Amino acid sequence: MRQVGMLDLQGEYQLFEDEIRAAVEAVLESKQFIGGPAIGELEGAMCRSIGAGHAIAVSSGTDSLICAMMALEIGHGDEVILPSFTFFATAGAVARVGAKPVFVDIDPRTFNLDPELLEGVVTEKTKAIIAVHLFGQCAEMDAINKVAKRRGLAVIExxxxxxxxxxxxxxxxxxxxxxxxxxYPTKNLGGFGEGGMIFTNDEGLAGVTRQLRNHGESQRYVHERVGGNFRLDTMKAAILLVKLGYLDRFNRRRRENAARYDALLADVPVTTPFVPDHNRAVYHQYSILCDRRDELMSHLRERGVSSGVYYAVPLHMQPCFASLGYQGGSLPVTEQACKRIMSLPCHPMLTDEDVEYVASCIRDGLGATNEPCASAGAAKPEA
Ligand SMILES: Cc1ncc(COP(=O)(O)O)c(C=O)c1O
Structure with missing residues (x-):
């Protein structure tokens, strides 16, 4: 039986094994395991790749959130608005800097924060909005930035x-x-271990963030502020530099897989991802909504196909946030999504036959309808 996993890190590794070994060897030879040229090279290459002004490599995605909020002086007594439908770290980081997470509901089609709901939760304590680009698709940033500007808030992506x-x-x-x-190794640009990065176009903020990454040190033995050890290891940076060379090709393949799923699932009773024309999604996950999710997942498992649920429990219902007082029903779109969402394999090593096999397993599990799915066909293959 064909096996289709959510990841194929082994298959990917074979593509760049020689380059990675050479990069690791160079770091081993240099004996510079913290700092060194690889960090600056990675930061520069990442800036060029996305058109950012400054990049600061750090120890994880979670630490990048914590460090960015510290740099923006967000802490005790402050509130930060964010979606409840995201990985725990987004909210965990808010709590870790001492601020209060204020959860808002999502757009039912994109699963990203619904900007219409922002004004309703802004208070005089609100300091920032965290816009999560879930599953590899940007949130509605123009609308979010507009509210932020009107209310004097920072926006963290x-x-x-x-x-x-x-x-x-x-x-x-x-x-x-x-x-x-x-x-994180499963991300579209996954390293060999933990790692993260902060981007900003604000030179002052970049400088503060660089200090915070290294215990707030402004010059040797002088600590301007209390930071932490948020540094990325040199070896990991050298590996990421190699992997960055494959990012466009891998993202293109994810988009092709998504477009194929969109077409193959158009008449199956699932809701495929909605991507507005102004967005180019990179499908970290290809997530569908299905009323018979658990049944479909076990049907796929029996046929050698892995799938995942991101996310099963909304963050406003997590035990650690019980004191915030959210009740079931307070964010209905999020709660519904948690019950119906599931992600299909979409990684760059999938063959066309793998995608066709997954789609055929879904089709024979759920049956086709004559009604085309409302939001299918949104993924566009690369020109
Ligand atoms: C949306 C989101 N935010 C934050 C994180 C935290 O990143 P890390 O695991 O590198 O700490 C992740 C991934 O794990 C994530 O998916």
Whole structure:
């Protein structure tokens, strides 16, 4: 039986094994395991790749969020608005800097924060909005930035899942005051271990962030502020530089897979991803909505196809946030999505036959209808 996994890190590795070994060897030879040229080279290459002014490599995506909020002086007594439908780290980082997460509901078609709901939750304590570009598709940044400007708030992009995605032709990571990226191994630009990056076009903010990354040190033995050890290892930076060379090709392949799924699932009773014309999504996940999700997932499992649920429990319902007082029903779109969402394999090593096989398993699990799916056909293959 054909096996189709959510990832194929082994297959990917074979493509660049020699380059990675050479890069690792060079770091081993240099004996410079912290700092060194690879960090600056990675930061420069990432800036060029997305058109950002400054990049600061850090120890993880979670730390990039924490460090960005510290740089923006967000802390105790402050509120930060964010979606509840995201990975835990987005909200965890807000709580870690001492601020209060204020959750808003999402757009039912894109699963990203619904900008219409922002004004209703802004208070005099609100300091920032975190816009998460979920599943590799940018949130509605123009509308979000408009509210932020009107109310004097900072905008942080959580671009952990969206490297290479664009919004009106501009890259994720360049659309707010600061942006955060994760190099977690499963991400579109996955490293060999933990890692992350902060982007900003604000030189002052970049300088503060660089200090915070290294215990707030402004010059040797002088600590301007209290930061942390948020540094990225040199070896990981050298590996990421190699992998960055494959990012466009991998993202293009994810988009081709998505376009194929869109077409093959058009008459199946699932809702395929909706991508507005001004967005280019990079499909960190290809997520569908299905009323019989758990049944479909076990049907796929029996046929050798992996799938995943991102996310099963909304963050406003997590036990650690119980004191915030959210009840079931307070963010209905998010809660519905958590019950119906599932992600299909979409990684760059999939063959056309793999995608066709997954789609045929879904088709024989659910049956086709004569009604084309409302939001199918949104993914566009690369020109
Ligand atoms: C949306 C989002 N935010 C933040 C993170 C945290 O990144 P990391 O795991 O590198 O700390 C992740 C990924 O894990 C994520 O998907």
């Amino acid at each position: 959580d671009a952990a899942q969206a490297i290479g995605a664009t919004y009106h032709g501009r890259h994720a990571g360049t659309l707010g005051d600061a942006a955060c990226l994760s190099f």
